[in-house]
Amino acid sequence: MVRFAVIALVTLSFSSCYKHYRITIGLSQTIAGYYNIYPSIEVDIAAVPASLADEIKAAGVEAYFAPGGALRTEVIPHTLRFSEEITAPVTLNYRDMEWKKWVRKKPEKLLIIVNLPYSEEMKAADKRMLTLDIKERFIQWEDIYFEISPTQIAEVRVKPVDPREPEARFIQTNK
Numbered sequence: 001m002v003r004f005a006v007i008a009l010v011t012l013s014f015s016s017c018y019k020h021y022r023i024t025i026g027l028s029q030t031i032a033g034y035y036n037i038y039p040s041i042e043v044d045i046a047a048v049p050a051s052l053a054d055e056i057k058a059a060g061v062e063a064y065f066a067p068g069g070a071l072r073t074e075v076i077p078h079t080l081r082f083s084e085e086i087t088a089p090v091t092l093n094y095r096d097m098e099w100k101k102w103v104r105k106k107p108e109k110l111l112i113i114v115n116l117p118y119s120e121e122m123k124a125a126d127k128r129m130l131t132l133d134i135k136e137r138f139i140q141w142e143d144i145y146f147e148i149s150p151t152q153i154a155e156v157r158v159k160p161v162d163p164r165e166p167e168a169r170f171i172q173t174n175k
Contacts, residue, residue: 021110025091025146026089027162029163031150038163039082039083039116042079042115043090045080045098045112046076046098046102046110046111046113049105049106052075053131056129060126061116061128061129082148089159111129111131112129112153113128116148116152127154129153130146145157146160147160
């Protein structure tokens with residue numbers, strides 16, 4: 001009976017809290033070859049209500065990243081940056097201050113938006129923005145990984161590594 005009460009208490013405490021994620025984003029091995037350089041890239045992460053996620057998706061990546069854009073200001077994003085000098089994966093930790101700001105807005109969606117140049121390859125489907133449902137994730141604290149390729153950002157299963165260190169990728173996948 002005590003065991004059941006403990007399990008019920010833990011389940012209730014998890015269901016009433018918002019989930020936080022440790023999000024690590026890295027560059028793919030192919031990105032420098034595609035652009036002939038490691039491009040300057042911004043990636044915004046934000047937890048938002050579903051209605052705001054729908055509004056941002058309808059506006060599109062260019063409108064979102066437009067100078068002085070109101071949507072970007074409204075979401076209070078955590079921005080990660082990559083460049084020729086910064087190629088190692090970057091992480092938003094689950095204890096970072098942005099999570100406290102986002103939770104006040106009762107988020108339902110987690111947005112990951114990458115400011116990659118638009119290309120003709122994106123005509124059919126623009127994959128520079130991901131919208132993840134926060135409620136679909138089961139555990140309270142979770143590590144999730146993303147990789148930026150030349151035309152998209154995608155969730156991956158293995159923690160990204162610096163593309164300038166290909167031997168690290170080999171070691172990572174064989175652990």
